Amino acid sequence: MRIPSYDDLTPSIPDVLPNEVLASAEAVLRQTGFQEPSNQSPIAVAAAGLPPEGGSHPSEVGVASGFSRKAAGGVRLLSEVVDRSPRELYAALHDNGAIDRLVAIARDFSPRIERHPGGSVVLDVSGLTRLLGDAASIADHLARAGAARVGIAPTQTTALLLARAYEGVHVAVDDAAAALCNVPLGVLQQLVEDREAAAVRPRPVRGFDVLGRWGLTTLGELAALPADALSARLGAEGSRLQRLAGGGDPRPLVPDPGVRRFIESCELEWPIELLEPLSFVFARLLDPLAEALERADRGAIALHLQLRLTDRTVYPRTLALPVPMRDPRVLRTLLLLDLESHPPAAAIDVVTIEADPAPGRVVQYSLLERPVPSPETLATLMARLGALVGETRCGSPEILDTHQSDGWALAPVAFDDRLRAIDGTTTGPASMPSSMALRRFRPPVAVRVTVERGRPGRVAIDRRGMPGGPVQEAAGPWRSSGGWWQSVRWNRDEWDVAFEGGAVCRLFQDRETGQWFVEGVYD
Amino acid sequence: MTAARAEIESLLRARRLDVTLTTAAAWRGTDEDRIAATGCHEVDVALGGGVRRGHLSEVIGPRSAGHSALFVRMAAAAAARGEVVALIDTHDRFDPLSAQAAGLDLARVLWIRETGNADRALKAMNLVLQAGGFGVVALDLVDVSAPALRQFPHTTWMRIARVIEGSVTVAVLLASEHVARSPGGVTMALDRPSAHAAEEWAGTTARDRRLRGLTIRPRVVSARR
Numbered sequence: 001m002r003i004p005s006y007d008d009l010t011p012s013i014p015d016v017l018p019n020e021v022l023a024s025a026e027a028v029l030r031q032t033g034f035q036e037p038s039n040q041s042p043i044a045v046a047a048a049g050l051p052p053e054g055g056s057h058p059s060e061v062g063v064a065s066g067f068s069r070k071a072a073g074g075v076r077l078l079s080e081v082v083d084r085s086p087r088e089l090y091a092a093l094h095d096n097g098a099i100d101r102l103v104a105i106a107r108d109f110s111p112r113i114e115r116h117p118g119g120s121v122v123l124d125v126s127g128l129t130r131l132l133g134d135a136a137s138i139a140d141h142l143a144r145a146g147a148a149r150v151g152i153a154p155t156q157t158t159a160l161l162l163a164r165a166y167e168g169v170h171v172a173v174d175d176a177a178a179a180l181c182n183v184p185l186g187v188l189q190q191l192v193e194d195r196e197a198a199a200v201r202p203r204p205v206r207g208f209d210v211l212g213r214w215g216l217t218t219l220g221e222l223a224a225l226p227a228d229a230l231s232a233r234l235g236a237e238g239s240r241l242q243r244l245a246g247g248g249d250p251r252p253l254v255p256d257p258g259v260r261r262f263i264e265s266c267e268l269e270w271p272i273e274l275l276e277p278l279s280f281v282f283a284r285l286l287d288p289l290a291e292a293l294e295r296a297d298r299g300a301i302a303l304h305l306q307l308r309l310t311d312r313t314v315y316p317r318t319l320a321l322p323v324p325m326r327d328p329r330v331l332r333t334l335l336l337l338d339l340e341s342h343p344p345a346a347a348i349d350v351v352t353i354e355a356d357p358a359p360g361r362v363v364q365y366s367l368l369e370r371p372v373p374s375p376e377t378l379a380t381l382m383a384r385l386g387a388l389v390g391e392t393r394c395g396s397p398e399i400l401d402t403h404q405s406d407g408w409a410l411a412p413v414a415f416d417d418r419l420r421a422i423d424g425t426t427t428g429p430a431s432m433p434s435s436m437a438l439r440r441f442r443p444p445v446a447v448r449v450t451v452e453r454g455r456p457g458r459v460a461i462d463r464r465g466m467p468g469g470p471v472q473e474a475a476g477p478w479r480s481s482g483g484w485w486q487s488v489r490w491n492r493d494e495w496d497v498a499f500e501g502g503a504v505c506r507l508f509q510d511r512e513t514g515q516w517f518v519e520g521v522y523d
Numbered sequence: 524m525t526a527a528r529a530e531i532e533s534l535l536r537a538r539r540l541d542v543t544l545t546t547a548a549a550w551r552g553t554d555e556d557r558i559a560a561t562g563c564h565e566v567d568v569a570l571g572g573g574v575r576r577g578h579l580s581e582v583i584g585p586r587s588a589g590h591s592a593l594f595v596r597m598a599a600a601a602a603a604r605g606e607v608v609a610l611i612d613t614h615d616r617f618d619p620l621s622a623q624a625a626g627l628d629l630a631r632v633l634w635i636r637e638t639g640n641a642d643r644a645l646k647a648m649n650l651v652l653q654a655g656g657f658g659v660v661a662l663d664l665v666d667v668s669a670p671a672l673r674q675f676p677h678t679t680w681m682r683i684a685r686v687i688e689g690s691v692t693v694a695v696l697l698a699s700e701h702v703a704r705s706p707g708g709v710t711m712a713l714d715r716p717s718a719h720a721a722e723e724w725a726g727t728t729a730r731d732r733r734l735r736g737l738t739i740r741p742r743v744v745s746a747r748r
Contacts, residue, residue, distance in 0.1 A: 373657065378654075388643060397629045438591075440617075
């Protein structure tokens with residue numbers, strides 16, 4: 001089974017209930033005459049555990065030892081609004097702050113958390129045994145952190161049901177089925193209805209009416225029914241309900257990636273006009289930002305700088321970084337270099353820096369490979385070079401897929417560790433021996449050529465220091481043309497000529513204008 | 524006296540303080556960490572394996588003598604070793620197509636294109652050297668006029684030599700005449716015959732005449748061997 005990576009995952013359950021559910025719930029509140037409470041707090045927390053049947057093997061999910069073998073698949077926790085009392089219903093609908101606090105509590109324990117409908121939060125607490133002790137101890141820690149109901153169980157569904165059924169802390173890591181045996185059937189009904197209400201395409205749940213007519217009252221009774229007979233009478237829904245009654249999970253935990261903003265802002269007492277004092281402000285903002293990124297195991301893939309100026313305008317700058325990085329000194333240097341190239345129009349009043357987080361880099365260095373500049377070093381170097389010579393005038397050359405004479409482009413520098421075999425072939429117009437390199441004149445220099453017997457006999461050039469004079473040797477012509485379907489087109493005859501002084505050049509004659517040019521010198 | 528001098532020099536070398544020694548005492552290092560092969564057999568033979576890392580060397584010679592070809596070979600050899608290369612191109616003369624045809628992995632090349640401002644090119648070289656991590660860093664000054672070259676104070680080159688001292692970087696100046704080198708660096712002088720070399724051209728008639736290739740005639744002026 002493939003375990004999805006943290007960043008591949010997206011929340012499959014919406015955080016906001018559908019509008020019709022909200023409307024009906026608010027109608028219920030109005031009917032009961034419920035008044036908006038003045039203060040809300042997190043209501044309940046529960047915990048649950050093992051992956052679904054046929055799901056991840058304990059070794060695949062990296063579960064620590066400490067629990068029983070059955071519980072070793074991972075222990076998860078959730079918070080749950082259990083009773084649908086008007087106060088709690090209002091809390092579930094309106095008090096996002098309580099849910100956020102509950103999520104914050106859960107995130108303090110594990111990065112693998114998932115929000116469930118009705119304000120539930122499930123989190124994977126596998127691996128916490130070495131830090132916090134056994135499952136009961138973990139549950140106590142959660143309760144002390146502010147969770148009102150905590151349940152720990154081998155599966156998510158078991159934990160959800162236990163949390164809805166029992167007050168306080170409930171731990172069942174050894175035998176989930178036994179723990180659920182006496183749970184009322186109505187708890188499962190509430191859980192299923194909550195899930196269906198939050199689903200994109202909700203399905204009607206009719207099986208519980210039939211189960212009620214059969215006289216079933218607990219989950220143990222439902223789980224004890226013969227599976228084939230139940231399926232024959234209730235269809236797929238019967239099998240699904242029985243699996244849930246046994247604590248089976250319909251799907252694995254899908255961690256919520258969370259949307260956390262890494263942002264720092266500073267309002268200055270006096271406007272800043274120069275870069276030097278601004279660097280201290282950057283340091284003050286970037287140090288805590290880098291610390292927060294490090295705590296979250298993240299790096300900044302882009303920096304958004306917003307400068308509010310004294311002329312009441314906002315000057316935004318966005319700095320795309322080649323790799324996630326969080327070294328505050330590097331980030332400060334890059335920001336300063338960027339502002340050096342693009343200075344604001346007025347003095348600065350407020351500085352705001354926001355970092356786009358990305359998973360941190362894991363780099364394995366080798367003693368056997370040649371060191372190359374680190375991405376941080378390279379980014380700083382390119383920023384400095386860009387400020388010195390221009391951003392478009394430094395990079396790695398890339399050969400374009402064209403037969404044009406000077407067909408290349410500059411790409412951003414990204415040195416990797418892979419060695420590539422270069423076959424020495426080129427798509428250029430005149431493939432030359434490997435012992436030669438051309439020194440190109442950009443743009444080509446116009447010359448006057450005396451043609452003798454169809455070949456260049458003498459080259460006259462007005463520019464000082466350029467090769468010219470009687471031609472000793474000439475080879476050619478090589479005809480080249482292309483690009484007639486676009487604005488950049490060429491049609492020319494190329495010659496290789498050697499002068500008396502020893503210089504060897506490449507000439508070409510534009511066949512449309514008849515003008516001769518020196519394209520470069522072989523060197 | 525000779526023995527005492529040799530002992531002092533050996534002590535200096537043991538402490539890596541030998542960069543200012545001018546004697547041609549034998550330096551037997553063949554380690555790739557201290558020598559970078561140029562990829563040109565004649566030059567490597569003359570230098571005893573290659574150019575010393577951590578020193579400033581130069582390639583000088585007239586037009587079409589093979590500065591660019593020698594640099595491309597050095598860069599290709601460095602890239603093949605897994606190193607990265609930087610070229611500060613003062614007059615924007617580098618031709619990526621011919622370099623790739625010579626076997627250079629362009630993905631391992633940082634090309635800085637200047638528009639003729641030698642001062643700025645020198646600053647760019649300084650930035651690259653200070654960043655570190657490059658195997659070969661070349662500054663192309665071939666088309667810079669001699670008076671402009673002489674305007675650089677000698678301390679400029681001493682400072683550059685100081686920056687790369689002890690590093691794995693080979694700094695190379697490409698120029699038409701002697702500019703500078705560090706005490707451990709070499710000057711690779713490329714000669715160009717006044718008349719064209721017959722072996723460079725193939726074909727017996729005017730119609731099948733073609734340029735076969737340029738002959739590089741290197742001459743090591745100062746090698747610490």
